[in-house]
Amino acid sequence: MTLEERIQEVNQRIEEACRRSGRSAADVNIVAVTKYVSQSMTAKVLDSGLKHLGENRWQNAEDKWNALGDRGIWHFIGHLQTNKVKDVIGKFEYVHSLDRLSLAKELEKAAAAKDLVIKTFLQVNISGEDTKYGLAPEEAASFLRDIQGLTHIKVIGLMTMAPFEDEAEDTRRVFRGLRELKDALNHQGITREPLTELSMGMSNDFEVAIEEGATWIRLGSVLVGKEEEE
Template sequence: MNLEVRIQEVNKRIEEACLRSGRPAEEVNTVAVTKYVSTDMAAKVLDSGLENMGENRWQNAEEKWNALGHRGIWHFIGHLQTNKVKDVIGKFEYIHSLDRLSLAKELEKSAAAKGLVIKTFVQVNISGEDSKYGLAPEEAAAFLQEIQSFSHIKVIGLMTMAPFEDTAEATRMVFRGLRELRDDLNRQGVTQEPLTELSMGMSNDFEVAIEEGATWIRLGSILVGKQEEE
């Protein structure tokens, strides 16, 4: 299956999930996760009309960004080491994995030096798995309050990763939990501006994530494949 066909199929499934949940499809943004494909394939992704590009490690992204960074909107979606902040600031418009104060401080320092405001998602470990990064849900409010004064970080929403399950339906409570946490934080008025975005859902569970309120889905193999294809 080539790239064009995969995009058409994914878009159809997004529209159907939105229809089931009574949402306009325009509310859902797709990040094409290109970590497993070559620079040439990443260029084809951009040529196809997709503009949001997701990478999870700077070491893997560097060649692609140097060749294509002027074209897309780049999202850093993986765990970000504090000593790698200098590499990604100014290149990635969105950071999906803000999960600790030391990282927030480094992002604020580096963004301030460049005169930038970085859009971020706070990563929350809804499932409670030891293998997952992210704040515990009960830590989110205090963390958001602690970084309120960081004027070069704009928290726009929350992000989570669900466990890999045999059926997508088994992930529903994780995605629902993130939506409910966001709504609760907004009711509390924890942030100066309401959190509007939810980054959740990947190739194996994105439809359930959409039904539970995802506004950004992160799709790799189902959308762009794992190796270069014509």
């Protein structure tokens, strides 16, 4: 399939998932995960009309950002080391992987130096897998209280990664758990503004994530495919 055909198919699947769950497709944003594809393919993604690009390592994203940075809106979706924050701030508008206080403080320091506010998602390990990063759900409220004074970080929502399952339906409890946690945190009124966003769902399970309230889905192979760097 061509890129255009994959985009068309994904959009159709999004619309069908929204129809099943009584949602509007306009409320679901696609982050095209370009971490496995070359600069030329990333340019084709932008040419297609997709604007949100997801990368998980600065060293892999650097050449793409230098060539294409002003054409897209960049999302850092991987585990972010504190010593890489300086490379991300001012280039990536969104960080999906805020998961510890040391990272929050480093993001605040770097964003303040550039007089920026960085939009972040609190990463939560809903599944409880040892291999997944993120706060335990019961730690989220206290973490949000701890960072209330960091004015250059804006937590707009929550992010999680579900286990890879042969049956996408088996991921539903993870996505439902993240949505319920968002609702509970909003009920407590911890953040300056309500949490509105849920970053959840990837190529294998994005339809279930949409049915459970995803507002950002991170799509790699099903959308842009995979290729080796040229």
